Amino acid sequence: MSPSPSGSRTAADIVTPGLTELLARQVVGSGRTANHTPFTGERLAELPESTPEDVAEAFRRARLAQPAWAGTAPRVRAAVLLRFHDLLQERQDEILDLVQLETGKTRLHALEEVLGLISETRFYGRKAPGLLKDKRHPGAVPLLTRTTELRQPRGVVGQIAPWNYPLELSVGDALPAFVAGNAVVMKPDTETALTALWARRLLIEAGLPAEVFQVVLGEGPVVGPEVVRHADYVSFTGSTRTGREVAQGAAARLVGASLELGGKNAMLVLADADIDKAAEGAVRAAFASAGQLCISIERIYVHASVVEAFTERFVARTRAMRLGNVLAYGPDMGSLAGERQLHAVERHVDDAVAKGARILTGGRTRPDIGPYVYEPTVLDRVDASMAAHSDETFGPVVSLYPFTDEDDAIARINDSSFGLNSSVWTGDSSRGRALATRIRTGTVNINEGYASAYGSVAAPMGGMKDSGLGRRHGSEGLLKYTEAQTVSQQRLMPLGPAFGMTQEQYAKVTNRLLRAMKALRLG
Known part of the structure; x- marks a missing residue:
């Protein structure tokens, strides 16, 4: 994980006293x-x-x-x-x-x-x-x-x-x-x-x-x-x-x-997925904005038949990411937002390692790049005793979990208090859509980590369970x-006995009218 070259512009060049x-x-x-x-x-x-x-x-x-x-x-x-x-x-x-x-x-x-x-x-x-x-x-x-x-x-x-x-x-x-x-x-x-x-x-x-x-x-x-x-x-x-x-x-x-x-968003990689594309997609999904994205991926469930190939490609791509704090295009990942966020990430990783998890890549701060830069980190052997398993990290840390049974994988994904975003990778789009309907998250992306659903601004986006109420977009x-307001104007006659009708006559007329409306498919 090499640093990108420093940019020539500074904060003082942009945030001038006049702009402030x-x-x-x-x-x-x-x-x-x-x-x-x-x-x-x-x-x-x-x-x-x-x-x-x-x-x-x-x-x-x-x-x-x-x-x-x-x-x-x-x-x-x-x-x-x-x-x-x-x-x-x-x-x-x-x-x-x-x-x-x-x-x-x-x-x-x-x-x-x-x-x-x-x-x-x-x-x-x-x-x-x-x-x-x-x-x-x-x-x-x-x-x-x-x-x-x-x-x-x-x-x-x-x-x-x-x-x-x-x-x-x-x-x-x-x-x-x-x-x-x-x-x-x-x-x-x-x-x-x-x-x-x-x-x-x-x-x-x-x-x-x-x-x-x-x-x-x-x-x-x-x-x-x-x-x-x-x-x-x-x-x-x-x-x-x-x-x-x-x-x-x-x-x-x-x-x-x-x-x-909050979210503890999961990605599901099936046996028939394009492993290279899934590994590349996982890098984007887990480490965009240094993982400080509500809909970024923190858990990846990979079918046992492809877990070795996926892990090899994913770790290699993660390790090759360029880190940098520059006001220019080039780096693949930047900084955490501040000291509090950095410490939260360190606590999750340190806790996981102390309880038996393994760091496949990353796991270090990078003060040579910036005070709050933390390497993109991939963990395995993470279990329910660790904070990184269930709590939102909100940083560049993702955990890998192998599975053999799809029903079990869906159950594990849904076994979370959160339900914001998820991702399914498969070579069979019909199968992917069918599995998506079983995942309890507000958005589900197929063969993409988060951007396809979030970028579809005509459709609603939001969370289930502890991930929120209501929706943005659409x-x-x-x-x-x-506020919905109903304005209703009655014309010619009131909704009650009129023109000398008795209450009994009104009841008969009204019931006939309701039957006629059903027969004519009105209202």
Whole structure:
């Protein structure tokens, strides 16, 4: 695992005092905080920090601005997204630099995030007006009852965004809320706030009213509950433990919430799989963004007949990965986000080895490349006594498990409290789809690790079991930010005895009508 050559540009070349000041002005905050770059561990920028009073002020501003925004036509709101789409493509290098500096990921993995947001923006920019359109439904009585379903915005959405995908999981989750007519108060992670603030600035340039999008910053235990306390709906991405607290806070106020939480995602390699392609796919699936991806693979179940060949190819490809912290294309894997994440990875690997697991490759920190770089690591002989077996590592560590019986392998994959993503590799696509329906995860990829399902933005994406509630992407990712409202108009006669009918006559007429409606297949 060789380091890539150092880049010539530095953080100071990109995050200038002028840029920091411009972005910092967008935060509702009266204190001071800072973020840091995983490339070196050094301070990247000083930013405002929000108090509970600042959060309340952000919601006040958003609530004042939201009705006028909701009053614009959906096609007008969607046009903002389409302009944002074009600006994202034109200014791609700017945001790639910021994402890399704030997360430590490679430029290729930063590009993957940007391209995902571009696809999502295009989908909602094109499809939202149709999805939000008023819908006629059969009325209680044909011709006499006119019933319409409307989609009303919820009001002000409170969003708590994570650090690992600071562009796509911040503004990407806010876009459907905006196009549905909501305002948003967002709390991005402080360590990746510049990315979210850059995206807010670009959205305003595309035509979004500034007051509709408020940003607050601060420690999660301080600012997070305040966001939940004021919101009309809550969007959260993060750990399962914190997600439970968010859900409880939202439930206490009887407001809705969508939660994408943790995962212990599995890959299933069948005997008829193309082993070379499966090994290459496993490298991408396990080590994208240094494994700090909610849907990355941490468990690989391989049929015993091909486990030796797969392991040889997978370990060789993992060992050949280029590691680096550079603002350029080239490295295959970058840094972990910080010291806490590095220590979590070290604990899982050390615990597994102490209890009898074997390191096939990796298992070391690389301070020669960066303070938080950890080699991509492959383990075997991992069992249920080890934290790496069942707990989410959220780092570049994957465990191999041989199997002989497919039913047993499916049972082992499903024997997890998590259910976010999974992957099946086989030469028989029909067989792969049949097995996919038996795996209890929100997304299942066949002959791909995660990108095919996540990149299909017209389809819903989210978790089962402890991996969350609700979905992002697709119609569900938009309509969750609305309240369904039924407006029904009765004409000519009421739904009750009329024109001198007795109650008995009304009952007979109504029952005849219902039988006729069934026979004519009405309603």
